[in-house]
Amino acid sequence: MFRWYVINTYSGHENKVKANLEHRIVSMNQAPRFRRVVVPTEQVIETKDGQKVQIEKRVLPGYVLVNMDLNDDAWSVVKNTPGVTGFVGAGAKPVPLAQAEVDRILHTGTGAGGA
Template sequence: MSEAAKWYVIHTYSGYENKVAQNIEKVVENRKLHELIQEVRVPTEKAEEITDGKTKEVERKTYPGYVLVKMVMNDDSWYVVRNTRGCTGFVGPASEPTPLSEEEVQKLFGVEVSTVSVDFKVGDNVRISGTAMDGFIGVVQNINLDDRSVDLLVSMFGRETPTTLPISQVVRVED
């Protein structure tokens, strides 16, 4: 084999990323093209979503609408990928397939990123749960996703009291 496989990015219809990846893998299997198309990935990340004080881990697409393919670029491999249902083309100037650089590949696969999302924002009223201040209502002043805490202004005994709590001990109050 003279040419080394490189990573390419293909654009898909939004929501079709997994289907496109499965279809490419199925064609590779059926036509025995393992040397040409070596790997297909939908970039995802693990994230924590905190809703109503409950934390759950979800996997979400890092780049919706894109699939990564490690392949040797030639007419056959280009044709297979380009004519996969749901695929709208390769990413590159004038839809010319452009391989990712080593740095880009390292950035995509080298580090696993974990993010946190919350169902409230600065200015929202929240109820405190699971602490000595259980049931008190506070106003969100600041959300610190890095250390997973939230700064609140809590009205206690007629006075505004600033406090910092873990995100998991705060539940958004429905308006």
């Protein structure tokens, strides 16, 4: 069953981890077990040198969301991806996010950085 999981990464490396994970998914023939890898972002207007500029800001710095059908192989693909420090969960077992929480996170901003 496909569920959303949160993986920890180094803050500022989310997009690199997303790219690394997507590459590993394909190269290890695990694409059927994964639906999306997302770095949630939102559009924010900031003032810089007196000018208003629109920037894309990460909603959850240091985290990447993954929609996957978790089994040992899928877990291994994620866990052994460079830059991944672990799953969010109780002990060694990843805990899936509730769908309502995923909807809230992904719809916080206009961009979802999705794949």
